[in-house]
Amino acid sequence: MKFTDSMKTLYEILRHVSVEPIMFIISMTTFMRQPTNQLLVLHKVCLLNYNATTCNHNMTVDVENDIQADTAYWNFYLKMALLIPGAVVSSLYGPLSDKLGRRVFLIIPSVGNIFGAVALIIQSEITLMPLEYLLATELIVGLSGNVVTTYVVAKSYLCDITDRTNRTKRLGVIKSMSYFGGPVGAFLSGILIDREGFASVYYIIAGIHVFIVIYVAVWLQESQGEDHHEKGGDLELEDGVGEHSEQEDHHKDGAEKEGDETTDDASTRKENKTDEDNAMCRLCGGTRQGLTEVFKGIENMLFVCFRERVGFRRKHLVIVQLIGIIHNIGSTAESDLTVLYTKHSPLNWSATTIGFFFTLRTVLKALTLSLGLPLFFKLTKHHSLRMDLSLASFGIISTTSALVMISFAETTTVMMIAPFVGMFVGFPSLILNAIKSKLVEPYEYGALFAFTALIQTLTSTAGSAMFSSIYAASLATWPGLAFMVTALIYVVSLGLISYLWFDMKKAAEDDQRYQSDDGSGYEKVDTTDEESD
Template sequence: MAEPVAEEHSAAPLTKPPARRCLPLPAVEPLLFLSTLSVALQGPLATQYLWDRLGAEHGYSGHNSSSTTGCGNGSASDPLQKEVEALVSHWNLYINLGGFFAGLFSVTLFGPWSDSVGRRPALILPAVGMTLQAAVYLLVMYLQLHVAYFLLGRILSGLWGDYNLILASCFAYVADITDKRSRTFRVAILEACLGIAGMLASIGGGQWRKAQGYINPFWLVLSASLAAALYAAFCLQESVKQPRPAKLFTLSHYKAVYRLYTAPENLSSRRALALYSLAFFLLVTVHFGAKDIYVLYELGSPLCWAADLIGYGSAANYLVYLSSLGGLRLLQLCLEDTWVAEIGLLSNISGLVVISFATTTALMFTGYGILFLSMAATPVIRSKLSKLVSETEQGALFASIACVQGVCSLASAGIFNSLYSASLHFMRGFPFLFGAIILLIPAAILGWIEIWDSNHDYFHFSGASPSPADAQQQLSNKE
């Protein structure tokens, strides 16, 4: 179905809002880049620090004696190593769950609140929270505090909204300042910022840790978060046209998220909202799940990649964000956004199938190459979702999407890691094949909605006249 204009504005003229303005300068992309750089550096460094600290406490020092290639020499059977691996895995789980549940309530509180008071407060607060988390982590390292304080820092950041609130607010910010025609590409630019920041962190973080330990890289984590907070506070212009005071601690914000999916005024748009959200959930779960096991797959036989090849593979994986951005821009010249997303999904499915059967380095990199458009679908879905709600619901919408993304992270880790260990005896690449099969579902959802929309464009051939809401939907879709 076509993207409807919100019910609240049904009486307004069917013209572009006069207050919609061009991109304010400076833009929100630098803030997302800085925040993503902080998160992308922090995650691997924190995990490696846990490994070293817990390993030292249990008398294990074999983590630095790895072979030059990815295939080990049997040390994986060391019971002490297994104990340390289990401890690190458990602490990572506790830290991630603590941050997720704290963030779940704060994101759905701050996101709808930003629809009233503006986006800048919802960008400043989580950046400050991430700065506090980095400060706590630095204190743990300087003072050799118990690693449980990592959990405290993570919860503290979660209560301030955490990185998910920054994601939600940045995408809502772009929805505020763009029209429907240009929104998809601007959302794709934001996602490209994620890839560039992740690539820089992936390339530089590990080498920096080897050269100078953990503390100096964590000072960059703290500095990037602090710079993001200062940028939001002093440089970024407000995107909400008429910000107004609103209570923060009220259930109305949670109800706003609930109403997105249950309001009966426009059943067709709410149904589309639920279907797009399902497609987004499945797509992001596969993205996260595959990314979690790429390194494990490359380390093992028959690929047996060394550290340099793993680094090249990681860089190729992040370059997909940039190639998808360029591909999306070119394909938009001749295709509707939905069909661009379908091509992106085809790229993703084909690449995962090739990787699932990869037994040589050349075939593995061929799979990475086929994935060159795999990130084109997510900006299209985000853009489609934003067009289904009114301007005053963008914060609530992207807050709910941020929560969905958090659930994706947890679900993907459990599903794909479990599948990987369970399928080692018959097909090491089975999780990638499984992901490719799952992606057929969002491909079918997007195609079905587009065909349904096309059928509704033929209202004028029937004897019945379309309702005002349907007329507005058709006009919105043509924009």
């Protein structure tokens, strides 16, 4: 009898599961794929230009620098082939999923990734196959929408099946999936590469995407499209099947409301947050739109930061976006170069060590954002402009210090300390995203964050080009120069935040939007469920 009750309970739980498993394993495969691809390219560049003996045992400094420089450029080309088509296609697939249904656009990216994984398995086994074939592989994966489309359509699906009472909660659940899936994928990929080779990672990635195709086809009910509307409209799962989180990219991280908040304040905040979620859902395709509405939405997205606003809000919004661009460029440099830098002498890390490093860095960031920041806001009864921007500044100082350490690191110990020094890297984007939401109207939230995502894609590509060139040019003299340049760029953003600190304080005298209830000169930033870049 107990067994029967347990099965019934399990069934009830599973009955309300929708796209959450997809988000977990997509995050897992993303963290597996990127470092594995970079290591595979490094390996193939060496074998295509030298021989196995040189690559494995007798590599001189000049040979190592030549291989690393060539690999840095190839990684940039491959990233271009993947991201640019993916960004364009995902912007089309969202509106199309309104008409044709969500499930097909959850399946298409996985089909593309299955093809990509099979092609990469062949590349792993036939090590002398030209790298140009990898460009074609990444281009096809990008045209399928890649993981960007999966994120957008999965969020749209949850927007379809949730309402104002449960949407924010379920968005938070999906966001948490990246906290768990990412570290698992990073750690697993390193061990597999060292023990079984590159192909083993791609077999798992292919298997995961096969599972996604089957899961979507068999388990998920359609929530949009003509067939769905003919059958009676929106799908609503019992007991608040809601969804997850907001944007990006690149992502992410929330904090709790203050404990002494009044009931009225809490209600108002909840309504505002729900309005933001609803706006995001509409932009991502939560409602059926005609082409006119779609193009109108694109126009609103492109001009959201530049339209005229009360007081200094337009200026402050542009500055905050500029800070976000700087941080996105910085994070791009880290993700693109860390694998190559740690494979270069004197570190010469194994794939397992690289995987552990990425896991450690991701876990520490997640802990500070999901536990540390909410606890801080809960213990702090009142906070204002000074405190919020001071926290963002503290995060920038933390990140800059870690980058300086990395740029001079010659031992594994120093490298492993760096993630602890830079564990507050998520603070600036989280707080600045919260400030951005205070500078626009609720109906503009969707356009604002979509514009942010577009800028992230463009600056990520530009950042990759710049830092790949710096890294390749400085290998013979100082391999860590690119990380030092990144640190200096973060210092520029620290100056911009200092300017905001003074200018917003001055603007508070004229603009009530900046005023706090306790007269401290700035409305408290609500970071609940805000996303970081």
